[in-house]
Amino acid sequence: MEYLRGLKENLNLNLDLFNIVSIIDILIVAFVLYRLMMLIQGSRAVQLIKGLAVLLVATAVSSLLNLNTVHWLLRQAMTVLVVALPIVFQPELRRALEKLGGGDFFVRPLTQMAEDDRSALINEVVRATQNMSASRTGALIVLERVTGLQELIDTGIKVDGLVSAELLMNIFISKSPLHDGAVIIRGDRLAAAACVLPLSESRHLSRELGTRHRAAVGLSEQSDAVAVVVSEETGAVSLTLEGILYRRLTEVELHDLLVKFLKPTTTRSALSSLWQKR
Numbered sequence: 001m002e003y004l005r006g007l008k009e010n011l012n013l014n015l016d017l018f019n020i021v022s023i024i025d026i027l028i029v030a031f032v033l034y035r036l037m038m039l040i041q042g043s044r045a046v047q048l049i050k051g052l053a054v055l056l057v058a059t060a061v062s063s064l065l066n067l068n069t070v071h072w073l074l075r076q077a078m079t080v081l082v083v084a085l086p087i088v089f090q091p092e093l094r095r096a097l098e099k100l101g102g103g104d105f106f107v108r109p110l111t112q113m114a115e116d117d118r119s120a121l122i123n124e125v126v127r128a129t130q131n132m133s134a135s136r137t138g139a140l141i142v143l144e145r146v147t148g149l150q151e152l153i154d155t156g157i158k159v160d161g162l163v164s165a166e167l168l169m170n171i172f173i174s175k176s177p178l179h180d181g182a183v184i185i186r187g188d189r190l191a192a193a194a195c196v197l198p199l200s201e202s203r204h205l206s207r208e209l210g211t212r213h214r215a216a217v218g219l220s221e222q223s224d225a226v227a228v229v230v231s232e233e234t235g236a237v238s239l240t241l242e243g244i245l246y247r248r249l250t251e252v253e254l255h256d257l258l259v260k261f262l263k264p265t266t267t268r269s270a271l272s273s274l275w276q277k278r
């Protein structure tokens with residue numbers, strides 16, 4: 001009897017411990033996995049993970065159906081892949097480790113920032129845009145949402161400064177060495193300037209639009225980022241999202257679109273966009 005009571009108490013204690021420790025454990029793993037997915041999104045690694053998932057499922061199915069030869073072949077392929085992966089993805093791995101060490105891993109995406117901070121950032125972008133529009137200063141400002149833009153950030157020059165209208169205007173002044181190309185904003189930081197974006201090949205774009213606008217549309221076709229363009233020729237302000245170009249925006253229209261498009265994403269929509277075709 002005594003023994004049974006002791007066993008029960010022991011079990012209860014272990015169950016209590018299991019609950020708290022397991023929940024913390026699961027939360028940590030979920031957070032790390034989520035951040036890892038955000039990190040690799042938009043990079044070549046996404047395609048690779050999809051390929052690996054297919055291979056894993058095929059291996060499991062072949063084992064279940066006793067397809068011995070197919071199963072053996074798939075297992076050999078997996079072994080070769082595991083050895084080849086660190087070599088092929090060496091740049092991505094290095095970047096991920098650098099990010100982890102540099103603290104970028106924990107940068108809060110724009111869409112998940114506190115509302116006041118996001119609203120302050122939008123105001124700075126709108127203020128810079130209006131000033132540059134009035135002075136006909138060409139500009140291309142990219143705001144990262146869920147898709148990681150690390151590969152594009154790497155094409156430019158690292159800035160890593162707090163976003164302000166003054167900083168943006170300073171970068172795009174025509175004599176500035178950083179004025180050519182795009183700036184990319186990640187969270188509340190201006191990550192890099194002079195970045196090269198992919199050009200859109202769309203035939204639906206007006207002929208009067210040059211490469212600055214094509215670059216903004218191109219980026220928005222390949223990622224979920226928002227890009228704001230100020231035309232050097234006309235001072236007109238445009239915004240792109242998902243391949244759509246919103247042209248000749250007033251200050252209020254630009255502000256409202258930014259508020260709308262940068263509103264917080266749910267984890268579900270973030271994850272579903274991770275698996276969208278690029």
Ligand SMILES: Nc1ncnc2c1ncn2[C@@H]1O[C@H](COP(=O)(O)OP(=O)(O)OP(=O)(O)O)[C@@H](O)[C@H]1O
Nearest residue numbers: 138180181182196197210211212213215231232233
């Ligand atoms: N692939 C690119 N990525 C980022 N920026 C680019 C890219 N291609 C061009 N640009 C920027 O666009 C500028 C050239 O703009 P261009 O006059 O061709 O475009 P536009 O759409 O007509 O704009 P604007 O109305 O300002 O003249 C370049 O100096 C450069 O700063």
